[in-house]
Amino acid sequence: MKHVLESVESQFEMFQILDENGKIVNKDAVPDLSDDDLKELMRRMVYTRVLDQRSIALNRQGRLGFYAPTAGQEASQLASHYALEKEDFLLPAYRDVPQLIWHGLPLYQAFLFSRGHFHGNQFPEGVNGFSPQIIIGAQYTQTAGVALGMKKRGKKSVAVTYTGDGGTSQGDFYEGINFAGAYGAPAIFFVQNNQFAISVPVEQQTAAKTLVQKSIAAGIEGIQVDGMDPFAVYVATKDARERAINGEGPTLIETVTYRYGPHTMAGDDPTRYRTDDLDNEWEKKDPLVRFRKYLEGKDLWSEEEENKVIDEAKDEIKKAIKKADEYPKQKVTDLIENMHEELPRNLKEQMEEYKEKESN
Structure with a gap:
């Protein structure tokens, strides 16, 4: 039995294309993205980092309600979303508001969602998604159902969901991937392994060496990727989507990543369970830093361009929170x-x- 387990665990080596120094380490896997695509992906990550910083400040001012910081997970969230199409359906967890925003949810409505206002859940026509799920892992079973509905209607689209490492300890996780696998539903299941389910280290949640190996029990494809590497996340998502719409069933993708802030702004103190050494180690892997180095090496990005994105983000956020403030109570x-x-x-x-x- 030990031999069998070791052979299973050895099948999942972390997929990486761009290392923490912004160097390509897997030339054959580099995605065919145009210069404009590369710059747009960087723009979205920078914008979302600013949005995270401003959202934390707004929360502390009492102008936002529930908020889960996203800094550190931009590659996992936005590079995966960049590989999707408008007709794909998002079923996010509470940390995955950025994907909804880039999928078409107006920013002021995202702020209203944080405040618990019903209009924050009234998505505009054409925005294919559900409101962020607060119940841990519940979106996995919903995703299996949405994906099966797509298959029965003959749609060339996928249902995509996200949970954290803690979500894999929930029954809904197993039920969702098993149901989707049994019916060959076009679904992509993300596990954003940011190392801590609130305060519990991932190695205390499960005896499994990886989280992606749980895909084997459901008989579905699985891949573990460097979640701080935009290229690796994009390629894994793109491949999973192609397989799904071609009738090859669902995929479980584990993105190995890190959240720099607290679990949520509702009183969590990460200094109680994370060390400075661990934080410093992961800060060296920052997805924005490595992608910036890569783009600068290709003369596609500059400090001037980044500052322009930062200013645009601040301006749009200011207008969006003002609109949320003015919305009927x-x-x-x-x-x-x-x-x-x-x-x-x-x-x-x-x-x-x-x-x-x-x-x-």
């Missing part, structure tokens, strides 16, 4: 109306009570 009667098509008697009484209060 959510009322108790809004909540009651949105939760029920036909009100039961007790809520009818409460509705009248709150209508009177709100009119005053």
